[in-house]
Amino acid sequence: MATSEALLAVREIHTYYGDSYVLNGLSLELAAGRIVVILGRNGMGKTTLIRSIAGLTPPRRGEVTFAGQSLIGKPPYAIAQSGIAIVPQGRRIFKSLTVRENLTLPTSALAGRQRARHDSRKHWDLAGVLAEFPQLAERMDNTGGALxxxxxxxxxxxxxxxxxxxxxxxxEPSEGLSPKLVQKVEEIMHGLRAHGHSILLVEQNLALAMAVADSIYVISSGQFVFHGTPDELSRNAGILDSHLGVSAARSH
Ligand SMILES: Nc1ncnc2c1ncn2[C@@H]1O[C@H](COP(=O)(O)OP(=O)(O)O)[C@@H](O)[C@H]1O
Ligand SMILES: [Mg+2]
Known part of the structure; x- marks a missing residue:
């Protein structure tokens, strides 16, 4: 992938919490319309990577560019307005507000308002979201906490x-969900990809990652130890065993 085509480019970022050194020089690229998955076990730095990109825990060194513009030094609201949305770990919906309110509160209504001319992704409104998730349409007046x-x-x-x-x-959209609902998340990801969306997904679920990724990075202790296609990862027993806890012996 040519660097100039990357929608998101992360270069050599180093991120800390106080004195705690968490991301040790990560670099990645994501082209428009692709799903890139960051796969790794608990505590390896996945959420910190998302926080670094979104400006919530800015990297101390390194560069993050989005649509050719540097995000370094921008506050989180400005990064959201430039067109980046987060689906946070643990979902973080408003539990005391209704489904309708959750969907229509203008939390980041300005995100993505500047659309590039070549941008062919689907434009979403309430009717479109409800058509995509009919279960939500049936529960519009229930509170988020009742779901x-x-x-x-x-x-x-x-x-x-x-x-x-x-x-x-x-x-980690699959966190805490039953296998059937993880399957649903997989279908949602395929739908989003078909609608032209660009997604950086961080996950611990290997099967989900394999099913939806165009490209996978494996993260271990704040470093990428693998980058390749799902097919390449499936043939890399060393990475699967050492960093993802998948033992080759289990498949016999
Ligand atoms: N707010 C924080 N302050 C200090 N250390 C943190 C904080 N959040 C996460 N960490 C540490 O940073 C490392 C990476 O955490 P995290 O990015 O949440 O991992 P993951 O999302 O892959 O489970 C872990 O060692 C974790 O304990
Ligand atoms: Mg996390």
């Missing part, structure tokens, strides 16, 4: 779509 985990995840994704972001950062 199942799977419905809350749909609500969190629907809420991000309402901002019409050019890039969606998704933090």
């Amino acid at each position: 199942s985990g799977g419905e809350q995840q749909m609500l969190a994704i629907g809420r991000a779509l309402m901002a019409n972001p050019a890039l969606i950062l998704m933090d």
Whole structure:
């Protein structure tokens, strides 16, 4: 992938919490319309990577560019307005507000308002989101807290779509969901890709990552230890075993 085509480019970022050195020089690229997955176990730095891109925990060194513009030094609201939406870990919907309110509150309504001419992704409004997630349409007047985990995840994704972001950062959407609902998340990801969305997905779920990724980076202790296609990862027993806890012996 040519660097000039990257919608998102992260170069050699170093991110800390106080004295704690968490991301040790990560670089990645994401082309428009692709799903890039960051795969890694708990505590490896996935959420910190999302926070670094979104300006919530800015890197101390390194560069992040989005649509050719540097995000370094920009506050989180400005980064959101430039067209990046987050679907946070643990969903973080408003539990005391209704589904309708969750979807229509203008939290980041300005995100993505500047659309590039070549941008062919779907434009979302309330009717479009409800058509994509019919289960939410049936529960518009229920509070977020009354929804199942799977419905809350749909609500969190629907809420991000309402901002019409050019890039969606998704933090472990499969966490805590039953296998059936993880399957639903997989279908949602395929749908978003078909609608032309660009997604950076961080996950621990190997099967989900393999099913939806155009490209996978494996993160271990704040460093990427692998970058390749799902197919290449499936043939890399060393990485699967050492960094993802998948033992080759298990498949016998
Ligand atoms: N607010 C914080 N302050 C200090 N250390 C943190 C904070 N958040 C995360 N960490 C540490 O940073 C490392 C990476 O965490 P995180 O990015 O949340 O990992 P992941 O999302 O992959 O589970 C972990 O060692 C974690 O304990
Ligand atoms: Mg995390």
